[in-house]
């Protein structure tokens with residue numbers, strides 16, 4: 122297995138995080154990366170620079186107006202307003218889209234995704250890491266890992282949110298459709314990946330299965346419920362498995378088994394895993410109690426599917442335990 126990351130990705134360094142009525146310290150920060158890279162080094166996994174696949178695989182899942190906005194927003198933001206592009210106004214319907222502030226009100230969905238001077242470059246490179254990992258899987262490798270930062274599963278076709286700008290997992294999954302007939306996206310991150318859900322909502326060639334905390338009063342709040350099943354041809358190809366807050370590790374693995382069964386019934390050719398370490402019981406975002414050993418079990422269960430596994434990094438904010446949790450996950454995935 123090879124892994125992909127470039128230092129450009131760490132030039133995205135958010136300074137603000139507005140959530141539940143308070144400005145808090147950003148959690149999706151460059152400090153998350155060194156422990157993940159240390160885990161790879163410890164396991165002897167080769168780390169490579171992402172190859173540039175250009176815009177086409179990105180614009181295949183994202184709206185062009187949104188992409189132009191992301192690329193230009195920081196340049197167009199008056200310096201005396203603040204160092205990051207961030208709105209206190211959120212308007213989708215009836216937005217005249219006149220001026221950078223109105224565009225920001227449309228394209229940025231919440232207070233957790235400020236755009237800094239290097240955010241576009243970082244998000245673009247993060248997506249290229251996902252595509253490079255997908256290339257390995259398309260080329261017949263059993264596993265590949267994109268150390269994606271910023272993460273992606275909350276990014277909608279035309280909106281940033283939840284620390285995410287470009288939907289790395291969806292970009293990789295859609296790209297893998299060039300090679301494989303059926304792609305499953307398994308999302309065991311603590312949060313529902315509403316961006317992945319929205320992108321594949323009407324598709325029956327990509328199955329989205331998400332295990333996450335009950336979205337009632339928990340991000341992304343407005344989606345992630347069981348009755349969201351897809352539409353048209355895609356009806357039944359979206360499976361949400363929310364867990365009550367405070368659920369045990371054994372309950373998490375019941376849901377994980379349910380997810381793997383759904384993927385088996387779908388007869389996926391390949392699994393894209395939107396991997397979050399924020400289910401770890403000490404993570405500031407955790408609403409369930411996965412242990413370090415749990416991540417090894419998760420890796421092992423994925424290996425036992427016999428499917429090629431394309432791992433895309435999503436959340437995980439307990440920096441002190443990212444190295445051991447990543448080490449355990451990849452040991453489980455790669456051993457034997």
Ligand SMILES: [Zn+2]
Pocket residue numbers: 310311312397399406435436437
């Ligand atoms: Zn998360």
